[in-house]
Amino acid sequence: MSFDPLSLKYNEAGLIPCIAQEEGSGEILMMAWMNAQSVMRTLETHKVTYWSRSRQAFWVKGESSGHLQELVDLRIDCDRDCLLAVVRQTGPACHTNRRSCFYTAIRDGEELELMQPMV
């Protein structure tokens, strides 16, 4: 079946969440949002392109930092309301300079940092 970005289910703001997972290690790097145009640009350029809700603009991941996400595979969930991008990540994915945004765990009621910023 031919893929149509408009066949995805977007929220009231026209956005769909996209999880970025590193190829190979399977590490979850981040979650951000895409609109239909972001999905098309990501597929066309193989550079993962989110929609920045704060800036209200396209956000080619790593365009300013150099920490690009190269698309390896884009997947859709059963409800068509969430995307999974399998990527090759250059450097840290997180703006705190950590490899992944999910660096805080909740253990025994306390927050615990699992990762240090990359040097």
Added chain:
Amino acid sequence: MSFDPLSLKYNEAGLIPCIAQEEGSGEILMMAWMNAQSVMRTLETHKVTYWSRSRQAFWVKGESSGHLQELVDLRIDCDRDCLLAVVRQTGPACHTNRRSCFYTAIRDGEELELMQPMV
């Protein structure tokens, strides 16, 4: 630092997305939503408990199907607006009986099914 579920950032409906990832394999199983009470119940019971937007009710994953998600670790992202649950999944995570909800890939403009339902 002691963890307070109210310190997370919920959307206008009081919900936060939660990604479920299988311990060990790193496979991403599904994404669903939690409210503050779901987060507390998940941490207390170690059974991953979402909020069903369609039913407007707590959704203890696998409670009716037996396909439970046992919580191994709960993580927060840098913006505190997305959760990652590392889980032990019994059986399929997807309501289509597939191991993961992300069984459709987009390749060369076509949708391709990567997984069959479990038997």
